[in-house]
Amino acid sequence: MLPWRFKNFISENFPLLYHKISNIGVKVNTAAYWDEIYDKEWDSPKRIWPTKNKLIESETRPTDAILDIACGTGSILRHLKKKGYQNLYGTEISPLCKRRLTELGITAFESHLPKIDYQDDSFDVVIASQILEHIIKRDRFLDEIKRVARPDATCFLFVPDDCLGPIDEPSHVIKFTRKKLTQLLSKHFTDFSVTSIKDENFPMPILYAHIRIPQD
Template identity: 30%
Template sequence: MPSLALTQRSATELKRINQAFYDALWSGARLVDPSRFNTWPMVRELAMALPRRLEIAPGLRPRLPLDGTYFVDISLAALHELRSHGASAARASIGALPCADESFDLVCALDILEHVADDDKALRELSRVAAPDARMLLSVPLHESAWTAFDEFVGHYRRYEPGQILRKLESHGWSIEQSAIYGMQPTSKTVLGLGQWYLTHQRERALWWYNRVIMPLGLRLQKPLKWQRGMPACEGVDELLLLCRRA
């Protein structure tokens, strides 16, 4: 679970840590087209059916189509690259979206909630900008017992227990329609420790390897995702992709 030092960080400090990490990551990266991710078969029909779309903090790994989607991110490097590819993008955070009430039919926030201190505020904003019959795509890391120093290093504030994220979504008026087992954090503490050391002491070199070698290889090795109704059995699952609907 999060360390005491992490839980005592202010929301401002947490935002600064996240922005510094991801600005460095995206400054040396190229935008990856959404169709190259294993999420694409799952979101393609949704995107075609729901033309008013918002994706929050995609960095240079957007999952929704660039054409017709409105993107929000805090990284200037990411915003510059998104706009250079013709996307509409604004600088803002999930806690203060520059969008009108009920203005989107599909809202996407992958790997975001765990990065903010006040996830209820974030969910209130997502709910505010979502239309009455909107869909929401979320992904969250699971199990406090799986917390590592790497979570802290990349700016995570928490991991969720399956029942916890279910109840939290329900309290904000969302129900889980479908879910998929998503993402896989290396279980080797040695690998995680080595990655953290290089990112701390040789960040430029580590990010070059990540963006030019590890990321392209990871795209080739992606496994197909499969929707199932409701929540799956989550023992040993590192991360969930959730498709939610306004209750």
């Protein structure tokens, strides 16, 4: 058995390698994997982000077409639905989530990231909450966000802030710092800010990127 310090070194410096080695024989990021998790955690407090909900609500309008990518249990969309938002969409790899959100009146569709299976220029608001750290082809994913966002759209992106690498969360393939996230976003967007916040439900810090898509 490898010493923890050695495993932590690999996780910190070669996170994708650690992710692949630690998940040999384990199917993560599959429909069945997430169906099982979301079925257990559908109404769990660990899936509810009050601070994010308030932030997104304060920066959007009930008439906006809003897409939450890899929306999980749909806690953000369900919050907005209760606040009178009607034009809500969610993508998920999990058929269970798609079915339950559809029953709640939220348009949900399956999408296997990094591809987003939706038309160009469709949404006023795009949310990617705690998902970028799961994606290997991050450049393609960010290009997909730009593609489905309308001109003058707003995007909200959240990732753990210098915590929860693959040694902590086996489905994670990278651990973001503010510098790493800024460098990545700079390749795709010109108008954005990155700040560190905390959600009232969680002790861990979160990087929050507020991205503005330019008008044509």
